[in-house]
Amino acid sequence: MGHTSLDKIKALQKNPANIRNLCILAHVDHGKTTLADSLVASNGIISSRLAGKLRYLDSREDEQIRGITMKSSAISLHYASGEKDYLINLIDSPGHVDFSSEVSTAVRLCDGAIVIVDAVEGVCPQTQAVLRQAWLENIRPVLVINKMDRLIMELKFTSQEAYTHLRKILEQVNAVTGSLFTSKVLEDRADKEKQKDTEPTDCPGSEQVYDWSAGLEDSDDSQLYFSPDQGSVVFASAIDGWGFSIQQFATIYSQKMGIRGEVLRKTLWGDFYLDAKAKKIMKGAQAKGKKPLFVQLVLDNIWSLYDAVVTRRDKEKVEKMMLSLGVKVMARDSRHSDPKVLLSAICSQWLPVSKAVLSMVCEKLPSPLDIPSERIEKLMSVGARRFDSLPAQTQELKTAFMQCSHDDTAPVIVFVSKMIAVDAKSLPQNKQRPLTQEEMAQRRELARQRHADRQATSQQTDSEEGNAHTGSTTQTTSPSGDNSIAGSRSVLSQMQALTVVPKQEDEGKEIFVAFARVYSGVVRRGQKVFVLGPKYNPAEGLRLLPDGCNSLSDSFPAVPHLACCTLDSLYLLMGRELEDLEEVPPGNVLGIGGLEECVLKSATLSTSPALPPFIPLNFEATPIVRVAIEPKHPSEMPKLLRGMRLLNQADPCAEVLIQETGEHVLVTAGEVHLQRCLDDLRERFAKIEISASKPIIPFRETVVTPPKVDMVNEDLGKQQKVAVQHQVKESDTLHLDPSGLVTLTTPNRQATVGVRAVPLPEEVPLLLESSADLIRTLEQMGQAQRDGRVLEISPRTRDALLEMKSKLEGLMQGRRWRNAVDRIWAFGPRRHGPNILLNNVEGYQRPSVWHCLEQVREGDSAIRDFDNSVVSGFQLATLSGPMCEEPLMGVCFSVENWEMNFPVQRTHLYSIGEEDSDTISSQSPADSAGQPEGQGEAGRVGEAGRVGEPAQAEDAMARVRRPEDAGVLDCYGPFSGQLIAAVKDACRHAFQAKPQRLMAAMYTCEIMATAEVLGRVYGVLGKREGRVLQEEMKEGTDMFIIKAVLPVAESFGFADEIRKRTSGLASPQLVFSHWEVIGSDPYWVPTTEEEYLHFGEKADSANQALKYMNAVRRRKGLYVEEKIVEHGEKQRTLGKNK
Ligand SMILES: Nc1nc2c(ncn2[C@@H]2O[C@H](COP(=O)(O)OP(=O)(O)OP(=O)(O)O)[C@@H](O)[C@H]2O)c(=O)[nH]1
């Protein structure tokens, strides 16, 4: 370590008021790691000459080669400001979208963040994303506008232009935070209003109906906006090593010019100018055409320094400037052929960036003691639970967070946000460390002694060779052997004790270190803690373990979702190195060893059973790129499996799974992430040759309303229906109605279901996808209600659910969807997907999914037996569609007919609500048979007759015999299986009876390119079926920003191709955005003459959907309908004709 000793850091860790936990966030390549280098150099860990070039925190080889950060890493730094000593726990995070999950893991452990913005590029997509993440985690950001040198050297701006440009950037950033803040204030206000339950704040008698700014005025947002005069902005050039805040210049000029520092601080940024005559600072620089103070006093100095040193290389002037700045540089720097060396030597002394940034951080960012109580409540309110619905003991823990107490009585609370895989060799206990003075002296002594011994023995062995020989072989058994041999042996063992040799078994082994933070209590090595699973319920824990962790014996009662483990070792994270620690006080970031058995990716640890698990990390990126992997040599499969398990643990976002087909699949966030995961597997975790398939592109299947025109834009008549329906083959159990209703009877003819597939309005699946979490909560509530429990949810979640419901109602308009929302039976697949099961069964008034939201509980849980089987069938049908077994999306299955027909002696139908006279809860065979035929659908008439007849005879008996407990078992018996299969098949056939389409996953990308390469960018986009949404010029630069969407299927190699075609000038970032229906029909065949003429007989050349579908089917080993040999006589042997 550099000049800050480990002891110093240990001492600093004990004072939470002077600790700052922060991360560096920004868009890719805006200079996070470069800035971190300067901060690291300020602690002497790396040389300041190398700062910016070394990228110390990018410790992986591929990070260095590619020049991008791929994982977040932490380092502890010391900063002395005046009297005070601060400990800065700094986390550098990656900016590439593929690794945005790493940002989430970093943000969770911090109290503040440095947001960096490139002075040229301004606010980019990831800048917005990270600001949002910081916002969501309630951590406070400060701003660094980096790469200021580019304004001078690249854009050749004058200082005045630069000032205007900087103001714009600042406005952009503040606009982003402003929008986050406003929505929050409005939300809070709505909450408050609801609590008060008062009238809306309309001013009586005034014209104003709704005052949108109400609530915004009285909330304090001064902390929120970045503003140089508040000291929350630093202007920097990390690569040249300089940076400053307004404060620094205010101090300089207040001494020089005799103006009060306070005044300068307020006026250095903004529309102020210096009136030289009146010796006053005046407002209105812009209106009067004067130079603003910031330009005159700050930027001009920097501009002239660059001009003198880099542009004109004016030695004399440089000397003069150095003299006036009081800067001295080494001779070799001033003689260096690259003027940048001299520049950074001067700047890093004049305006060291580390000082500017670190003093801003210490002043503006909160310490662990200032953790907002809102944040604590949010962390502890897992799921949609309300904080005040948690047990009292749990709520008390809030004070433990706030106090950051060192007391032994304080509960230990630790959050692990990810597991880092490190090479066992680099652990401190296995590392070769430099010897201390005493050890060296000891070694010298030992060596001398050994030499003397050896001489003595050699004299002896000359005479008694045999003896010595036996002596040496029986070393362990005869300790009282020859004196000198024993002596040399003891010397040897002492030697071994002094040399630190890595254990053999540890060679190349990966050890997991948890990346964590202590929120309360002192963590000690060897301590026992509870590991709380995501579903752990503190109420249960408190009941079963009233004494907590202290009195824990080996046989503590089994509490669901709770485990106990020992913290084997604690580490200080120092970038590439780890240092051993005995204990870690609260408020610090640390590494914990020995958790790999209990923690997969993240976890909450505590000594108190009252703590609920923290809310899960919020990941912005959706993992979407999947590949199937297999070892080159099949015998190495076990190694691959082990490797994949390790990878899964070491990466917050990567997923590994075994598909139904038996393939081992790796799911990653993007191409770059995929590459990194594969490299990790090959070189670290599995250490074998592996082969990866081409990326598996996900698709969705859907149905659409029949098109009005054919492929050559001719009006379609009735024939489309014929073409569509050929896929459904009728049989004696399957009947297809011309309107698309499929009626299917189970093989034992005891149940009949009629299902119709209808495309959902376009926005509905989007809404359902984006509200997946809400739907999951709804499902949990429904489940709880069915089990007779009540799940408390926060008012906010309830509102969100109701809002979603009303949005759905708004979207599902028209005759077809009348009352549909209230008849939703289930969502699928996995009970929260973008498809809907609708209850249109005549007379079956089952409560809808929204039922659990209604506070008044009526006793009408009129659910039929086997209701669950229908839902299960629907889930299965939506999980994999008939086109290529991909999940469905945007399909509504409306169950229009469901009849059960039991021989009464075997089973019966009943339901809890059957007694209610006003609900026809259970449709007994009698009901179905007795219904007037006319009320069913056209296709049902025949069915009803057929099925109904035998039932009628047993009707009377069914009414009499209603044993209360029989039949329940049957819900899980073989018949339910038949029903599930029948519903699934009915859904599939109903799906096939409609025009089917594939949906492709789409990326959005923003490409920044100069005018010269614009054409080529469009070329690449066009070739890959991309669609440009928007193109605009970036203000103040000659760059264009192009926003486009691109199918994921066409995106592989896109970034590379763009980079190559534009000589590295444009580099896009792909972010998954949505699913889009592919226009062409994969089952289309030419039917009219024009179509034959236009597309030829095979007509598959233009059918993109067919290509995608067949590719998926082939991959999955499904039957692919293809003509392989078309014209036998035309076939040639390739070899001959080449
Ligand atoms: N001109 C100029 N270039 C800079 C400055 N700071 C960083 N760079 C360059 O910008 C590039 C990216 O820098 P990094 O520090 O790796 O960026 P990063 O934000 O860590 O990137 P990721 O971690 O991949 O998101 C490097 O080539 C740096 O040399 C600066 O102040 N001025």
Ligand SMILES: [Mg+2]
């Ligand atoms: Mg980086």
